[in-house]
Structure formats: C-alpha cells, structure tokens
Amino acid sequence: MTVHVVADTVTKLSTLRAMLARQHAVTSELLGGASNGCSESDAVVVTADLRVVENIAALKEVFGKLSHVRKRIFLVDQKARLFTVQAYALGATRVLINPVNQADLLAQLADSTVCETGSIDALHGANEAATAGSIAIGSMFSAVLSGKPIEVRHAKDAGSRIADNIAENGLSSWLETVRRHHEGTYQHCLLVTGIAADFGLSLGLAKPDIERLYSAAMFHDIGKAKIPLAVLDKPGRLDAQERALIETHPAAGYEVLKGNSGISFEILDAVRHHHEYLDGSGYPDALCAAGISDIVRILTISDIFAALIEHRHYKPTMPREQAYEIIRSMEGKLERALVAAFREVALNR
Numbered sequence: 001m002t003v004h005v006v007a008d009t010v011t012k013l014s015t016l017r018a019m020l021a022r023q024h025a026v027t028s029e030l031l032g033g034a035s036n037g038c039s040e041s042d043a044v045v046v047t048a049d050l051r052v053v054e055n056i057a058a059l060k061e062v063f064g065k066l067s068h069v070r071k072r073i074f075l076v077d078q079k080a081r082l083f084t085v086q087a088y089a090l091g092a093t094r095v096l097i098n099p100v101n102q103a104d105l106l107a108q109l110a111d112s113t114v115c116e117t118g119s120i121d122a123l124h125g126a127n128e129a130a131t132a133g134s135i136a137i138g139s140m141f142s143a144v145l146s147g148k149p150i151e152v153r154h155a156k157d158a159g160s161r162i163a164d165n166i167a168e169n170g171l172s173s174w175l176e177t178v179r180r181h182h183e184g185t186y187q188h189c190l191l192v193t194g195i196a197a198d199f200g201l202s203l204g205l206a207k208p209d210i211e212r213l214y215s216a217a218m219f220h221d222i223g224k225a226k227i228p229l230a231v232l233d234k235p236g237r238l239d240a241q242e243r244a245l246i247e248t249h250p251a252a253g254y255e256v257l258k259g260n261s262g263i264s265f266e267i268l269d270a271v272r273h274h275h276e277y278l279d280g281s282g283y284p285d286a287l288c289a290a291g292i293s294d295i296v297r298i299l300t301i302s303d304i305f306a307a308l309i310e311h312r313h314y315k316p317t318m319p320r321e322q323a324y325e326i327i328r329s330m331e332g333k334l335e336r337a338l339v340a341a342f343r344e345v346a347l348n349r
C-alpha cells in the first residue's frame, strides 16, 4: 500500500515515515512546504496541531487534492473533543490520539481493504457522498462545541448527495462503505441518513418529504456533541447515570437548533422526538401515538436499525435479518404498518 504522510513539522514527518516505511511505500508532505507526490496514495496519515489556523487552511488545500483517498487517518495531540471534530470536519475517517503506537497505526491501515461486493463505481460514489456527509457532521459538531452558528445548508446538501447516491446505487453499497470507513457518531448519522432516505424512496414519498427525512436524519443526533465521549463511545452497557446523560441528547439538539432560520418545525420536531415510542415509553417528552408525526415514526425505525447494524471494533456486526427481527419484536412501540414496509429496506435493498 502507498501511504501519504502529512505533518506540520519535519520531526513529526520523519517519526511517521519511520513507523510506516517497513510495511508500506511512503510519500510525504510538510504542511505549507513541498510534497513528493501523493496522487496514487491508498491512505493518508496526518499529524498537525489543529490549534494553528494556518495548519487548518493548509490541510483544507491538501484534502482538496486527496478527496479520492478512502482511508484518511488523523493523529491529534490532545484528547480534546474539539480537535477530534475538527479532524472529521477536515475529512478524517479515523482519529487517533498522540502518542500513537506503531501497532495501532499499522492495524488501522491494514483495515483499509477494498470491498469485495458491489461495483467499483458504486463504491466510489458512496465513498465520496460519505466523505461529504462526514465533513458536514464534523463541522456541525465543531460548531456546537465552539458556540458558532451551524451551517444548515452544508448539512442538507450532504444529505441530498447521500440520497442521490442511494437512489442510484442502492442501500447495500452505502452500508458497506460507511461501516468500513467511518466510526462512532459519524458512522451512525451517515447510516441513519442513508437508511431513512432509502425508506422514504421505498415508501414512494414525495421529494419534499424525502428531503425533510434525510435532513432530519443528518441533524437528529446533533445533541450528542454535548455528551462526553467517554459515555458516548463506551463499549458495553451504560449505568443508570450514563444512560440518563445520553437521554439528554434529543432536547440538547433541539436547543442547539431552535431559532435557526434554516431549520423547519418538522426537522426540529424530529430532532427532539426521535426516541419517542407510540406507547408513551420513550423520551424526552413521553409522547403517545397522536403526538408523533409520520416523519418521526420513519426516522425512529431507521435510527434503531442503524444502531443495531453499526460496525464497532469490539463486537461483531449484527446481520440485517437479526436487526429486523428486533425491530419486529418492538410491538406497540413502532407503527406496525411501517415496520412491515421496512422489511424490504432492511433485508433486500
């Protein structure tokens, strides 16, 4: 594999080169300096201080040239949430915290295999749409953390690209690309957006409704920017206190977005209520059936399915059939007719 290394100092550049050179062909680039070639790279590894404005500008330029590279690993200097979301906003597909050990970095690179299924064109299109989506989600999270306005247009455009890609290439290549190349909340939001768009298409919804659906999906978990990563990405079961904290995210998302002129009432409603159930057992408002709109009902099913089939490094990925059975078993909580219609999306599309 050819790995392109980008760093903001000569020392960092040579340390990374030394880590990788035994197993990979390495090209390198000093930020703001010369590049010794990167057009054929299979992966990019970046290490730079993201507090430096010039570094951010230079990285945007670098990634303008490297958008076709599927694996983009960022090494950031502190376990601060803002650096991580900035890395994703710049186009990272994985973020590791310095000091990174060689084995971890090589393992991340080894994971960069080409998918066996689907046509190359479909996967390439899915990869580009996923990158645009991930950058938009990273930018939103970064804006929430730094108290800046959220670029609604950017996120909606990325949602539209995802919906177009799915209409053209189907859901399966989307799920495969996103699960292979994205992680955590980014992976989740990209999966929900794709599944919701495909569910809307399969239901034959009108274009404005599909737009509402994929936009709501892009924004639905924005409140998670307020939840500490230690809780958000905790492997295994959460205790009662952690669960209570996670359950604040729909109302937190609502607070972040309300008053934003680019966000419609329907989207705001979906962000606040995507964890409500028809039997009143959901949160944050314990709504019953009459209070839950169609868009929210569709989004909730898409959200649960996406969470079940997510790829996590610490557990095997659940097959789509098993995830659908779990949704089917949630009798009384989800609309039965929609669950039946979702079968085609879950299993065949």
Ligand SMILES: [Fe+2]
Pocket: 220, 221, 249, 250, 274, 275
């Ligand atoms: Fe959520």
Ligand SMILES: [Fe+2]
Pocket: 188, 192, 220, 221, 303
């Ligand atoms: Fe979610």
